[in-house]
Amino acid sequence: MIPPEFDYVAPTTLAEAVAALGEAGEDAKILAGGQSLIPVLRLRLAFPTTLVDLSRVPELRGVSEDADTLVIGAMTKHSDVVEDPLVQQHAPLLSEATATVADPAVRHRGTFGGALAHADPAGDLAAVALALDAELVAEGPGGRRTIPARDFFLDYLETSLSPDEILAAVRIPKLRGSWGVRYEKFNRVAQAWAIVGVAAAVRTEGGAIAEARIGLTNMGSTPVRPAAVEAALVGASDRAAVVAACAAVAEGLTPPSDLGAQADYRAHLARVLTARAVAHAAGMSS
Numbered sequence: 001m002i003p004p005e006f007d008y009v010a011p012t013t014l015a016e017a018v019a020a021l022g023e024a025g026e027d028a029k030i031l032a033g034g035q036s037l038i039p040v041l042r043l044r045l046a047f048p049t050t051l052v053d054l055s056r057v058p059e060l061r062g063v064s065e066d067a068d069t070l071v072i073g074a075m076t077k078h079s080d081v082v083e084d085p086l087v088q089q090h091a092p093l094l095s096e097a098t099a100t101v102a103d104p105a106v107r108h109r110g111t112f113g114g115a116l117a118h119a120d121p122a123g124d125l126a127a128v129a130l131a132l133d134a135e136l137v138a139e140g141p142g143g144r145r146t147i148p149a150r151d152f153f154l155d156y157l158e159t160s161l162s163p164d165e166i167l168a169a170v171r172i173p174k175l176r177g178s179w180g181v182r183y184e185k186f187n188r189v190a191q192a193w194a195i196v197g198v199a200a201a202v203r204t205e206g207g208a209i210a211e212a213r214i215g216l217t218n219m220g221s222t223p224v225r226p227a228a229v230e231a232a233l234v235g236a237s238d239r240a241a242v243v244a245a246c247a248a249v250a251e252g253l254t255p256p257s258d259l260g261a262q263a264d265y266r267a268h269l270a271r272v273l274t275a276r277a278v279a280h281a282a283g284m285s286s
Contacts, residue, residue: 003041007050014059014139017052017166022141024050026163031055032075032114035106060113060168063087068174074113074167079104081112090174093181093201097128100185113167116152119159119222121256122193124185126153127215127223131199134172140165153222179203180281184273185217188260194218195261196269200277208237209282219255219270226253229274239275239284246275 009024011017021028029048031037032055040046054060060075063084070090072081081087081098088095101107101115101124115125116136126149129136134149138161152159161167175181185197197217203210212233216224232245250267257263279285 001042001044003038004044004047006048008053009050010053010056012056014057014166014168017054017057018139018141018164020050020052021166022164024052028052028163030117030166032117033077033110035102035110036114036118036120054166066171068176070172070174072112072170072172074111074117074169076112078107078110078112078115082107091132091172092175093132093183093199094125094128094172096181097124097183097185097197097199100124100183113170116170117159117161117167119153119157120193121153121156121220121222122218124183124194124197124199124217127197127217128183128199129170129172129215130223130225131201131213131215132172132175133213134170136167137169137171138162138165139168144168146171150225156221175201175203177203178205180283182277182280184277184280186269186273193260196255196266196273198270198273198277200274200281202233202278202281204282208235209233209242209278212278214249214274214278216249216253216270216274219250219253219266221254221256224253226274233278236282239279242279242282242284243275246278247271249274 009020011020028050031051031053061073063086064071078098129149136147136152181201183199185194194217199215201213212230226249229249236242250270255263255266
């Protein structure tokens with residue numbers, strides 16, 4: 001199908017982009033990699049008056065260090081995140097999960113910030129951002145503000161970004177110490193959306209789990225951080241203890257029932273995949 005008519009703006013600085021978005025009003029849309037927006041436009045599920053294209057804003061791309069934090073520009077492509085040595089060293093869970101996103105063509109066009117701002121609960125990276133205690137940096141007419149990942153995702157395809165704000169960067173604390181990571185994902189066919197995904201980062205001391213961070217993909221209208229299971233995993237020193245702690249991972253959650261899977265099947269997958277991801281990250285996979 002042919003998208004509806006719209007105006008097109010391609011700023012070259014972040015300040016210009018914020019100004020263009022403000023001038024366009026609430027019916028404007030931001031174009032990042034376009035891997036989610038373009039299909040929506042072609043299906044006429046969205047009718048923006050203006051598209052603000054961020055692809056010509058170089059300050060929104062790249063990975064850098066700020067003391068104990070990685071700073072990833074929102075327009076950094078998935079393929080660049082996967083291959084970046086700083087990400088591989090200090091946030092390997094992000095690199096591992098990003099490598100599972102869609103297919104190479106999408107990873108070479110889609111952007112890290114675009115995926116987070118789209119806020120699809122079946123997307124892989126929101127759960128990773130949540131598990132890694134990321135902070136999302138928004139730029140708007142009133143200046144810059146930082147939003148913890150736990151407060152960023154509000155509902156299905158809904159974030160705490162204001163209509164006149166642009167996601168500029170994502171700040172991820174570096175993992176220090178004896179951390180292992182794993183992203184487990186179950187989908188019907190290769191390159192498809194996750195039916196359920198689990199992001200796990202585990203720190204061990206003396207052969208036992210000292211700290212666990214878990215993010216769940218497609219187990220609700222937003223990514224989920226199961227704090228009770230994280231706490232129950234502390235002290236686990238073998239796979240049986242991990243499986244027992246992860247048995248409650250779906251309690252209190254409302255996973256969707258759709259053409260991909262029913263809610264009870266998703267709950268089963270969450271239990272299995274969480275135990276598998278945590279055990280692997282903790283070196284207890286055998």
